[in-house]
Amino acid sequence: MKFSSVTPDIIPPDILLGAYAQGAFPMGDDGEIIWVSPEFRGIIPLDERFHIPHGLKKKLRKSPFEIRINSAFREVMLGCADREETWITEAILESYCALHDRGHAHSVECWDDDGLQGGLYGVSLGKAFFGESMFSRKTDASKVALVFLVDHLRSMDFRLLDTQWITDHLKTFGGLEIKREQYLDLLAEAIGA
Template identity: 55%
Template sequence: MKDDDPFLTPQLLLHAYASGVFPMSEGRDDPDIFWVDPKLRGVFPLDRFHISRSLARRLRRDDYGVSVNADFEGVLRGCADREETWISDVIHDLYLQLHRLGRAHSLEVWMGGELVGGVYGVTLGRAFFGESMFSRRTDASKIALAYLVDRLKLAGFVLFDTQFITPHLASLGAIEIPRADYHRRLEKALLGAADFTAPQLPQSASEVLQRNTQTS
């Protein structure tokens, strides 16, 4: 599918997510995108997010700030700022459009006024489709995920799709489920409604830790 294809729109993207598929590109300069529906899908059970003792200590350090939708494009660029990326210019522009429509959101982590980590994704119904995250400081992406999971729970989301699984995500509680199981969960999640922007930001990390007690 080419970047000048008139059918390549934010609405098509949302329809794809609702159908259980998501877009990728071969590289930053590739004008084509392809659709993915993996046999095994990565998901985060929201009641099983794993906060280790070391992460809990890191969260309690008062040397960072967290925001929501304060710099969506900054997070998008941070996620694409690597040697190999699936976030092409076409995909970059599409997600900016989704953000302007209120369908794509970011959570940012700041240190010393600098954007050092974050995560972004798409929302439909009570499903959050996590797209990518980045970290420029140690544990910044873990901080972002902890605050993200807390927000998703407070807002009433029931499905956190990570698409694929990595050792990093698995260490925090993400699991793989078969395609058919994912599609069943997605169908149920699309029946309800959740508002990513509704919850207030926690006053401190203690609130996040109290609501996410999977510690070890």
């Protein structure tokens, strides 16, 4: 489901948070902002259904990256936008950086001696985390960031990890697709927590 489009220079943080609380999120499209609330929503369970693929477990034991949180938020967004087609427009970038400044948008980053090699960013509201995008410059960097994120969310008693849509990649971690009505119930419970 798509809602009305607007063309702001920046989406005010309160509008962004209000949209997330109602199950919607923005995407940039040809200079406009499209508000989306999919009929089917991707989530990664934060319980025992979360699965780390065998090969990645072996890599994690070697600690290939230094993990940092929120040390390079803008750079992570730019890494996520660095692809042939992207919904991360200038307005989206600036809107989420403003949300980061307010303490509601966060990045998980994988660093090594060569610099930032991958990561992810998203939005937190109550006990819900909304994963927005991820990228890798070195093999498995985004996957390592995702595993760290799940461990961190569990330690903070988060209830919901929203991935917007489900992909084959996310299914390898136990990601699943649920109907919007079920998602909205989980969302209300997580925000209320």
